[in-house]
Amino acid sequence: MKVLAKWSMISLLAAVAATSLYAPTASAHGEKSQAAFMRMRTIHWYDLKWSKEVVKVNDTVEITGKFHVFEGWPETVDAPESAFLNIGIPGPVFIRKESYVGGQLVPRSVRLEIGKTYDFKVVLKARRPGDWHVHTMMNVQGGGPIIGPGKWITIEGSMADFKNPLTTLTGATIDLENYNLENTYFWHAFWYAFGLAWIIYWVRRPVFLPRFLMVNAGRADELVSGGDKKVGMAFAAATVLIVIFAMSSANSKYPITIPLQAGTMRGIRANADEKSTVSVKVEDATYRVPGRAMRMKLTIKNNGNAAVRLGEFYTASVRFLDSEVFRDTTGYPEDLLAEDGLSVSDNSAIAPGETRTIEVQASDAAWEVYRLADIIYDPDSRFAGLLFFFDAAGNRTITQIDAPLIPSFM
Amino acid sequence: MSALNSAVRSHAEAVQVSRTIDYIGLFVFFFVVCGSYHIHAMLTMGDWDFWSDWKDRRLWVTVTPIVLVTFPAAVQYFLWERFRQPWGATVCVLSLLFGEWINRYFNFWGWTYFPVNFVFPAILTPGAILLDTVLLLSGSYLFTAIIGAMGWGLIFYPGNWPIMAPLHVPVEYNGMLMSIADIQGYNYVRTGTPEYIRMVEKGTLRTFGKDVAPVSAFFSAFMSILIYFIWHFVGRWFANVRFIKAS
Numbered sequence: 001m002k003v004l005a006k007w008s009m010i011s012l013l014a015a016v017a018a019t020s021l022y023a024p025t026a027s028a029h030g031e032k033s034q035a036a037f038m039r040m041r042t043i044h045w046y047d048l049k050w051s052k053e054v055v056k057v058n059d060t061v062e063i064t065g066k067f068h069v070f071e072g073w074p075e076t077v078d079a080p081e082s083a084f085l086n087i088g089i090p091g092p093v094f095i096r097k098e099s100y101v102g103g104q105l106v107p108r109s110v111r112l113e114i115g116k117t118y119d120f121k122v123v124l125k126a127r128r129p130g131d132w133h134v135h136t137m138m139n140v141q142g143g144g145p146i147i148g149p150g151k152w153i154t155i156e157g158s159m160a161d162f163k164n165p166l167t168t169l170t171g172a173t174i175d176l177e178n179y180n181l182e183n184t185y186f187w188h189a190f191w192y193a194f195g196l197a198w199i200i201y202w203v204r205r206p207v208f209l210p211r212f213l214m215v216n217a218g219r220a221d222e223l224v225s226g227g228d229k230k231v232g233m234a235f236a237a238a239t240v241l242i243v244i245f246a247m248s249s250a251n252s253k254y255p256i257t258i259p260l261q262a263g264t265m266r267g268i269r270a271n272a273d274e275k276s277t278v279s280v281k282v283e284d285a286t287y288r289v290p291g292r293a294m295r296m297k298l299t300i301k302n303n304g305n306a307a308v309r310l311g312e313f314y315t316a317s318v319r320f321l322d323s324e325v326f327r328d329t330t331g332y333p334e335d336l337l338a339e340d341g342l343s344v345s346d347n348s349a350i351a352p353g354e355t356r357t358i359e360v361q362a363s364d365a366a367w368e369v370y371r372l373a374d375i376i377y378d379p380d381s382r383f384a385g386l387l388f389f390f391d392a393a394g395n396r397t398i399t400q401i402d403a404p405l406i407p408s409f410m
Numbered sequence: 411m412s413a414l415n416s417a418v419r420s421h422a423e424a425v426q427v428s429r430t431i432d433y434i435g436l437f438v439f440f441f442v443v444c445g446s447y448h449i450h451a452m453l454t455m456g457d458w459d460f461w462s463d464w465k466d467r468r469l470w471v472t473v474t475p476i477v478l479v480t481f482p483a484a485v486q487y488f489l490w491e492r493f494r495q496p497w498g499a500t501v502c503v504l505s506l507l508f509g510e511w512i513n514r515y516f517n518f519w520g521w522t523y524f525p526v527n528f529v530f531p532a533i534l535t536p537g538a539i540l541l542d543t544v545l546l547l548s549g550s551y552l553f554t555a556i557i558g559a560m561g562w563g564l565i566f567y568p569g570n571w572p573i574m575a576p577l578h579v580p581v582e583y584n585g586m587l588m589s590i591a592d593i594q595g596y597n598y599v600r601t602g603t604p605e606y607i608r609m610v611e612k613g614t615l616r617t618f619g620k621d622v623a624p625v626s627a628f629f630s631a632f633m634s635i636l637i638y639f640i641w642h643f644v645g646r647w648f649a650n651v652r653f654i655k656a657s
Binding site: 082083084086087088089090091092093094095096097098105107108109127128137139141145159164166167168169170172174176177178179180181183184187188191192194195196198199202203206207208209210211212214215220223224228229232233235236239240242243244246247249250251253254256257258259260261262263264 | 540
């Protein structure tokens with residue numbers, strides 16, 4: 001028995017230690033676990049800017065940029081008929097003050113058009129101190145969360161200082177952090193006490209054994225007296241009267257109320273179509289597993305008026321740059337930025353009207369770290385991304401690519 | 411002492427043992443119901459009760475009483491049939507609310523910092539008192555199903571309105587009309603709960619204009635009658651004494 005007790009105690013302590021003593025803060029959002037094809041072939045986020053990296057409680061941060069709804073949207077993901085511009089943060093460490101798609105406030109879900117590009121902006125207000133990974137994110141009904149790049153933002157100060165003021169159409173100014181809290185606690189406490197009073201009335205007398213014996217003896221009727229029934233009637237009547245009183249009191253205090261607002265928002269304005277002046281044909285593409293590198297053979301035709309060079313290949317939020325052509329100055333997350341990750345067999349300027357076939361290699365540990373290499377296990381084994389071409393004046397044209405990918409294991 | 415001898419030596423000692431069994435039984439009963447009813451509630455009403463911006467005039471009003479009349483019906487049968495105790499429904503909702511408040515306060519607020527005014531549970535006590543008192547006064551499960559369960563469904567929305575009304579005050583928010591509850595849902599980010607899964611204000615009841623809640627409440631009351639009737643059989647099954655009789 002002592003041995004059993006001893007081992008039981010050891011097991012209990014081990015269980016407590018394993019589950020309670022070490023509880024680190026979750027610091028990411030499973031973005032690496034999301035299927036690579038989802039990140040490559042659904043929403044392409046680019047031109048992202050996080051306005052600040054360190055803020056104080058009550059300060060705001062703006063995340064701005066564009067997202068392109070990819071033409072080769074996979075059939076295994078429902079089309080974005082109902083999509084919600086979300087933000088990937090660990091709970092309400094920020095509050096979302098505003099979010100816009102195409103200049104329209106989007107507190108509810110929207111319909112997006114495949115093939116279109118949209119401007120977006122999210123304004124967050126710092127609430128809880130700490131270091132938080134803040135992701136752009138688009139939830140698509142039937143598809144799930146499509147997560148974009150994430151950046152660490154530090155919030156300083158104290159959550160006790162956080163305020164969330166709001167002015168209603170009836171003229172009242174409230175703080176959403178504690179609005180209606182006392183009223184909520186009061187009514188819950190009141191009805192809990194009322195229910196307890198009802199139970200206590202009955203359990204102050206014997207509860208189980210004597211009554212069970214009486215019921216079994218056929219004397220159940222003796223267990224409920226006329227007085228008990230009167231008390232029951234009083235409780236029932238009081239319940240109805242209190243509810244009527246409380247409801248009419250609430251109605252007179254808040255005479256103007258509206259139902260919850262719902263429904264998908266339509267007519268979100270996409271950016272004007274900018275036809276790319278560079279056309280690209282993917283001749284073939286391979287992913288070399290040991291080298292963590294993707295090689296593409298591209299035939300590029302410059303239909304524009306200025307000579308261009310390939311400066312960036314973007315896929316699944318990872319940016320491969322040729323630093324001789326283009327450098328990022330936006331403070332894009334380092335783990336998603338391969339500043340010299342793009343090498344091109346001949347990256348001299350492609351003259352207007354010229355067609356050239358080149359070999360492009362995008363290599364970086366990000367292929368492995370962000371589990372993009374897993375695309376070789378997809379049933380349709382395709383990759384997709386955006387190519388950014390730049391002319392000498394810094395003007396940019398974007399071309400989308402979408403092609404089969406062959407893995408190489410040697 | 412043989413097994414046939416009494417475990418107590420006097421009436422006073424018997425009373426003391428009986429009361430001890432009462433207290434232990436009540437304690438165990440409360441927490442068993444708390445755990446099981448809570449799981450049932452989470453699996454059936456779930457988000458409708460988690461967030462103020464899910465507590466609408468139609469689906470919350472309809473779903474919550476229907477799925478929650480279950481345990482009260484079963485426990486009422488057990489306590490009334492075996493002990494003539496008319497507090498089965500009330501103990502169910504109090505134990506559920508006890509668990510709910512622990513969840514909302516320590517989990518939703520303490521761990522993830524959602525304000526309590528956004529994540530409070532629904533009030534259920536008025537409906538439970540009606541169920542219990544109707545059973546006490548009528549002594550009939552059929553009458554309790556028809557009148558009590560109807561009362562349970564009908565009183566749910568007005569019983570919660572004193573808490574909900576302040577959250578339905580209109581606000582102009584950056585050019586859009588929103589209720590305060592809508593803004594709570596928008597401001598306090600739920601990364602794993604996109605707006606489109608919010609099952610609110612859906613369906614064709616809009617044809618009733620602004621008087622949607624009473625229609626939903628009546629439908630909920632009607633369904634609560636049926637569910638009460640079904641679940642009182644669960645109580646009947648749990649309350650059988652054939653094992654005690656066999657021994």
